[in-house]
Amino acid sequence: MSDFFFGLPTFVQALAKGLAVVLVVFPVAAACSMAERKVCAWIQSRPGPNRALPPFLAWVPGIGIPQRLGLFQLAADGAKFLFKEEPLPDHVHKFYYTLAPVVAMVPAFTTVTVVPFGAYIASGGAVVPLILANVDVGILAVFAVASLGIYSLILAGWASNSKYPFLGGVRASAQLISYELSMTLSVLPVFLWVNAPGSAGTLSLARVVEFQSGSLHSGWGGAWFLLTMPVSAFIFAVALFAETNRQPFDMPESESDLVGGFHTEYGAFKWSLFFVAEYANMIVGSAVFVLLFLGGWNILPWVPLASMLRGLNHATGWALWLHPLVAGLVSMAIFAGKVLSLIFVFMWVRWTVPRFRYDQVMRLGWQKLLPLSIANLIAYTVGIYFLQG
């Protein structure tokens, strides 16, 4: 099986891997929309969507559990978006109007390629990350491609040829550019620390996790960057909320003052593409946060994946723990658990905090977050200089 796979031409392999990741991320992103509705409902002391059930499945015992969780509602909504009429308003710029949702999806799924999502232990004892493209540009590629995502909002807002979408597009561009600066600056200390003088320089996210995979006697190495750089993590998290257009920063949408913002004129499947792209961005953003600040696939600070698996091997006497497949699945489960918890936090914050006013968003971005991130960068640069000599 694996021989057959590795015997295939490289581009077929890459295509298969890419397809596998998209086939996971797309449904998870869609499921997040249902999770959002349920979390919202629970926070508001409601049960949330819990009725939809195809009649031909009603006899299955225990079907009530997915029904109460709204899973069939999710399927029904998806089917509805696929089959309902695709309205194309008369006054839009048709080419760009159709292009915008595609432009939203492409960066959202492209960034997945450079994000590692697990690791396994090779026969030599080395921890090998699971990643589609383990390129050295890593975080730079994420930032570069993810920033293309705003073009979809601007394009949608402009192509709709209508004032509220236009205002939404303008807000989106201003907001995303403002917070991108703080986001990039907040990440720099991490890479300053990882790339000690003399070592080969890299911006790879897998290397950042490797750096956080030290055991107890390796001192700072095992600490997650959340512990050593809480301010960076905080700035990154706030900027992440702004970059993914989540409340309290959902200026481009702000349904109370802009109807629906940039997607006012959209309906049916095109609208749902924007929606899925937003959640895909959230997933990738949370994944990057987990990799940078929460130790990636390591279960606890100072407890790296390899020693956890070896410990389990000793404790249970079950050699299978070290098998690449099991190790890979365990690491992916830990990573997915962290990412999904972070997405829950996103939703939790959304249904807690009211939206900022637009001038507040700008003031927070330029006058508070940006100086803070610059000060943070300078402080850590000096600190790391003395630490690494």
Next chain:
Amino acid sequence: MAVIEVKRRALSLVERTYLPNLLAGLKTTLKHLVGPSETMEYPEQRPAISPGYRGVPTLVKDPHGREKCVSCQLCEFVCPPKAIRITPGSVAAGAGVDNVEKAPQAFDIDMLRCIYCGLCEEVCPEEAIFLQNQYSMSGYTRAEMVNHKDRLYELGGTLPDRHFKWEVKKAAEEAAGGHH
């Protein structure tokens, strides 16, 4: 009234970061997240109806199972949206309803017109029409939404007579030795 000067305390640095309030808010929402749902899941759970509720108007029978309505048509006249339509008829001899002379031949209430005001109940001299507990009326056609006489009695059933108009009168007559 004296003017009360409210001292506005300057926010501390920590408060100005917006974080303590954010965390307090998150705590509140988390409490609701794990707390019970307040929603009544309607078709399975029904609300308790308090006495005096004005639901669908119905016709009721007295404790002897006799028709109370005497088709005086007061309700028809008082009904603001003209939802009630009565066709009066006479009581068949020997039907056991010898205390009255008339009964409705047909009694229709158009529930698409009814505004549930309860004036019919209030005006009825025989206490024959009551707005009871049923609050949900639905149908697929306009014709289905008109309650005919048999349906009105089916919905109304028999209510314990609150004032015993006829019984009390009869007892008083008997006590007086046949005099009114």
